[in-house]
Amino acid sequence: MTARFDLIGLIVSDMAASLAFYRRLGLDIPAGAEEQPHVETTLPGGLRIAWDTEETIRSFHTGWEPARAGGGRIGLAFRCADAGAVDRLYEELVAAGHHGELKPWDAFWGQRYAVVRDPDGNGVDLFAPLGAGPEQHS
16 A cells, blocks of 8 residues: 555644634644644645644654754745735734745745745745736635
């Protein structure tokens, strides 16, 4: 049997802060999930994303320690409807107190591109093809 990629897991220091961040990115996360040590949701297409508190991870992996050098160890990317949507979402997240790692710019590979950090330091890319309108978003 071939393994099938099924889940992206994030280890978080503050569940409420992390879920609020990803809700701003449009993920459908159940109300009240902030009180849980493990939360997951299914994305369009069937891939799942999950959040576990540091305490949850330590409950079964007693020697686990978070990455220290340079922040998170994964990156996620969210496609926006168009270049203006990249700018608006970046500004919304920064205004909400999240670290803006890389301000929106027109990348040489043909995208409007920006990077913010989630509450645990993971890089979250925001992008849209340059010249793409909402009708081209998928």
